[in-house]
Amino acid sequence: MTKLSDLITSLDIKPEPNGLWSVMGVNVEVFAQHLHTASRNRVRFQPYHPSELTALDGLLLAEALSTHNNPHLLLQQITEHLKPASTLLIIDWQADGPPTYGPDFDARFKKGWLSRLLREWGFGQVDTLEHHPVYYVVRAIKGPSPSLAHTDTFVEVAHLDDLPGNSMQTVDVFGHTVVIANTGQEIVAFDQTCPHANGKLDKGLLRRQNIACPLHGYIWNIISGEPLFPDDEDCLRRYCVKINEEQQKIMVSLAPPRRVDS
Ligand code: FES
Structure with a gap:
């Protein structure tokens, strides 16, 4: 062999x-x-x-x-x-x-x-x-995750009107290509690169809170980051989103997601 x-x-x-x-x-x-x-x-x-x-x-x-x-x-x-x-x-x-x-x-x-x-x-x-x-x-x-530069800083990436329900687009956050998506319930941000084998998730199929990768069809929940099919894959990397209600702007930082007051 x-x-x-x-x-x-x-x-x-x-x-x-x-x-x-x-x-x-x-x-x-x-x-x-x-x-x-x-x-x-x-x-x-x-x-x-x-x-x-x-x-x-x-x-x-x-x-x-x-x-x-x-x-x-x-x-x-x-x-x-x-x-x-x-x-x-x-x-x-x-x-x-x-x-x-x-x-x-x-x-x-x-x-x-x-x-x-x-x-x-x-x-x-x-x-x-x-x-x-x-x-x-x-x-x-072994050890803590190296933090990306600028994780504390939110970048204005889009107007809310530009991201209707069940749509997504790529944005640049300090040199990282990030996908922002509107599930119809909330706005989330995640890595453009599929954890499986580097497929481009922004070219995939978005169905509410799930995305299917265009390369092999694996599916992730974009809110939790958990793999759904197959379920023994790595998690999807997600980022922190906040909404500036006054200006109706979507803002993203490279930190992991957390609840943020606008
Ligand atoms: S690269 Fe995304 S499922 Fe294989």
């Missing part, structure tokens, strides 16, 4: 991870070499051992989840013991990749579910470094 190390010829990880790392999984020597190269030889390695997790600055799980008999428990134990600010890199098979590559589907650990779990387990920064049709590379850093 094809191994991920046969498909991945380099790791593009920036900023380069420094410090003490371990690699766990399949063909660990190959991935250690990739990490070494990506870090310009600034990474030191020690063999993986669960009792050494607290000493690590970084851990790479290479095809480790899809080859473990209890990947959920493994991931939980690892995330519990890694120290703050350490990096967890995960390379594994896409759950919806082609059947000709990789293990049986029920052995694959879904990227969206993985990202969601990592956030819930204390990794404030979770990024998909690569969403390949066959595999994914996810990087998670």
Whole structure:
């Protein structure tokens, strides 16, 4: 069977991870070499051992989840013991990749579910470094979520009349492309980029509080951010909206949603 190390010829990880790392999984020597190269030889390695997790600055799980008999428990134990600010890199098979590559589907650990779990387990920064049709590379850093610049500042983005019920449009908020949508009940703001594989949600189908992505048809609730179909995906990133009633203006900040008095 094809191994991920046969498909991945380099790791593009920036900023380069420094410090003490371990690699766990399949063909660990190959991935250690990739990490070494990506870090310009600034990474030191020690063999993986669960009792050494607290000493690590970084851990790479290479095809480790899809080859473990209890990947959920493994991931939980690892995330519990890694120290703050350490990096967890995960390379594994896409759950919806082609059947000709990789293990049986029920052995694959879904990227969206993985990202969601990592956030819930204390990794404030979770990024998909690569969403390949066959595999994914996810990087998670333990600790609070890095706040975006200007999160306390609201930007005037549209007039209420420009956003009738069941409509949406993209706006720019400090360089971020944000979708504002009117569900008919309330106005919400969320990321233009689909959490699954970077589809453009403003090109999707809005039905009241639900949006279907144009790329694969997955559906999210834009008020709660929860995935509806399938329900084991990552959450949609949402932003704070307030209405200037006097001027009938929609205002958005890059902070997470909360109740704001106008
Ligand atoms: S990119 Fe796949 S559902 Fe959006």
